[in-house]
Amino acid sequence: MVEVLELPKSRINASMLSQFIDRPVCFIGRLEKIHPSEKMFILSDGEGKSGTIELMEPLDEEISEIVEVVGRVTAKATIMCASYVQFKEDVRPFDLGLYNDAVKIIHEFPQFFPWGIVQYD
Numbered sequence: 001m002v003e004v005l006e007l008p009k010s011r012i013n014a015s016m017l018s019q020f021i022d023r024p025v026c027f028i029g030r031l032e033k034i035h036p037s038e039k040m041f042i043l044s045d046g047e048g049k050s051g052t053i054e055l056m057e058p059l060d061e062e063i064s065e066i067v068e069v070v071g072r073v074t075a076k077a078t079i080m081c082a083s084y085v086q087f088k089e090d091v092r093p094f095d096l097g098l099y100n101d102a103v104k105i106i107h108e109f110p111q112f113f114p115w116g117i118v119q120y121d
Helices: 002-006 014-020 096-108
Strands: 010-012 024-034 040-044 050-054 066-073 079-087
Touching (some): 002 079, 040 066, 050 066
Parallel strands (some): 010 024
Antiparallel strands (some): 040 050, 066 079
């Protein structure tokens, strides 16, 4: 899974998951639920749609709030996590709605944001 970290990634929201099967992505969402096994959690994006994140190993720390996940989209349209970062909102809140709007603009106008969408042949 380390190779995913070295590849260019597209920023996506939950409604785009099925379009990025087997491709590296970056997904930001608010933590909604952690599976009891701690090997899976659910994030909701700026539209309130959910994305399921799978882990190779159980979580080794408590996570909450906003999480950025880098990983590869599986055939089940989940994300196999290679790494994640928590965004603490104690200083400044993260506007998921605004972020989601930016992701949509990146995909709508790729000619202006060539680094935002990665084409694989």
